[in-house]
Amino acid sequence: MKFIADIHIHSRFSRATSRNMNVEQLYIAAQLKGITVLATGDITHPEWFKEISEKLEPAEPGLFKLKSNIAVYFDKYVPESCRRAVRFLLSSEVSNIYKKHGKTHKIHNLLFLPDIASVKTLNQKLGSIGNISSDGRPILGLDARNLLEILLETNDQSFLIPAHIWTPWFSLLGSKSGFDSIRDCFDDLTDQIFAVETGLSSDPEMNWRVSFLDGLTLISNSDAHSPEKIGRECNIFNTDLSYPAIRTALQSGDENSFLGTYEFYSEQGKYHMDGHRNCKICFTPEMTLHYNGICPVCKKPLTIGVLNRVEMLSDKIKGDKPEKTHPFYFRVSLLEILSEICHSGYRSKKIQQYYMNVISHLGPELSVLDHIPICDIDMVGIPKLGEAIYRMRHGKLDIQPGYDGEFGKIQILI
Numbered sequence: 005m006k007f008i009a010d011i012h013i014h015s016r017f018s019r020a021t022s023r024n025m026n027v028e029q030l031y032i033a034a035q036l037k038g039i040t041v042l043a044t045g046d047i048t049h050p051e052w053f054k055e056i057s058e059k060l061e062p063a064e065p066g067l068f069k070l071k072s073n074i075a076v077y078f079d080k081y082v083p084e085s086c087r088r089a090v091r092f093l094l095s096s097e098v099s100n101i102y103k104k105h106g107k108t109h110k111i112h113n114l115l116f117l118p119d120i121a122s123v124k125t126l127n128q129k130l131g132s133i134g135n136i137s138s139d140g141r142p143i144l145g146l147d148a149r150n151l152l153e154i155l156l157e158t159n160d161q162s163f164l165i166p167a168h169i170w171t172p173w174f175s176l177l178g179s180k181s182g183f184d185s186i187r188d189c190f191d192d193l194t195d196q197i198f199a200v201e202t203g204l205s206s207d208p209e210m211n212w213r214v215s216f217l218d219g220l221t222l223i224s225n226s227d228a229h230s231p232e233k234i235g236r237e238c239n240i241f242n243t244d245l246s247y248p249a250i251r252t253a254l255q256s257g258d259e260n261s262f263l264g265t266y267e268f269y270s271e272q273g274k275y276h277m278d279g280h281r282n283c284k285i286c287f288t289p290e291m292t293l294h295y296n297g298i299c300p301v302c303k304k305p306l307t308i309g310v311l312n313r314v315e316m317l318s319d320k321i322k323g324d325k326p327e328k329t330h331p332f333y334f335r336v337s338l339l340e341i342l343s344e345i346c347h348s349g350y351r352s353k354k355i356q357q358y359y360m361n362v363i364s365h366l367g368p369e370l371s372v373l374d375h376i377p378i379c380d381i382d383m384v385g386i387p388k389l390g391e392a393i394y395r396m397r398h399g400k401l402d403i404q405p406g407y408d409g410e411f412g413k414i415q416i417l418i
């Protein structure tokens with residue numbers, strides 16, 4: 005069956021997350037968006053693990069669902085048009101901060117496990133290495149290769165996916181504290197890495213320029229810290245609904261099982277270009293080169309963004325395609341589109357009303373953005389919405405690119 009999965013999110017136990025990141029709100033948000041499989045995130049955190057163990061129950065192999073005696077109280081918040089089964093995948097993100105060959109590395113890794121007992125075992129092991137209770141995304145002074153080894157020893161069906169591999173800070177290939185290849189990081193266990201998360205600031209085409217990524221499945225997730233952000237990037241699967249089937253699809257990259265990704269426009273990502281946020285300097289890689297990587301305002305080194313970093317590690321020209329690729333589709337979230345139409349923030353009452361109005365009539369957000377006919381969208385009666393979605397689907401929009409932690413700005417209607 006065809007379904008959408010967002011397998012990197014955070015609970016309210018991670019730093020800087022919304023209070024609403026609880027199991028019930030995730031259950032609602034997944035349906036409004038049109039997502040069938042959602043990561044639990046933060047499963048290494050004792051309190052979140054407890055909540056997950058209490059409120060979820062096993063469904064298909066390796067997947068979990070909200071207990072029906074809880075779900076029944078929350079179905080009323082989901083319009084009929086959006087109701088669907090929601091499944092959870094046990095997962096967490098770990099921040100590995102450690103020294104290797106004299107250099108400090110800070111990288112984020114996503115962990116996936118097929119059962120509660122394995123999570124318990126893993127949490128015991130990680131708890132003896134560092135503090136896993138202070139943050140939903142624990143910081144461990146543990147070599148990423150060793151984390152992978154511990155994970156596989158815990159359960160050989162578990163897997164690790166390096167998170168947002170290009171962001172300057174905290175990523176596998178990041179300009180600030182990453183590595184120059186996957187092998188430099190995972191050594192003898194490199195073959196166990198079969199997928200990487202491209203992150204908001206890069207798209208598959210940029211990743212195609214780096215040949216050591218050829219053959220890996222490029223996945224995309226929201227890394228959501230609040231329910232509204234769920235699904236802003238996500239993956240399309242066509243498999244049985246089960247953990248083993250999802251794992252196999254990611255591992256094989258089979259084009260009939262992994263159908264591709266929905267992508268944020270990479271220019272919109274907050275580390276796309278180089279620059280300094282406080283100095284209001286946003287540079288292309290060429291301009292950074294011209295200024296020798298130094299900010300003309302404060303004279304300190306610029307934060308090198310994803311575009312530049314890809315350029316540094318690339319060994320192929322733009323447009324060169326690996327043998328196996330998956331389709332990808334750029335999307336702008338419905339709240340953002342409505343926000344542009346109405347000139348008001350996406351949390352405003354009017355926008356929230358419009359949002360619910362659209363999805364109650366037409367179905368979940370991702371269907372509206374993807375394929376609901378424009379004439380049907382026009383029927384909802386929100387001025388310019390059909391036109392804006394048409395333009396978004398066809399890439400007819402302007403983007404002021406993001407840099408140094410500042411999100412890019414999108415303008416769809418001109």
Ligand SMILES: [Zn+2]
Pocket residue numbers: 097112167168174
């Ligand atoms: Zn992260």
Ligand SMILES: [Zn+2]
Pocket residue numbers: 280282283285299300301302303304
């Ligand atoms: Zn500066």
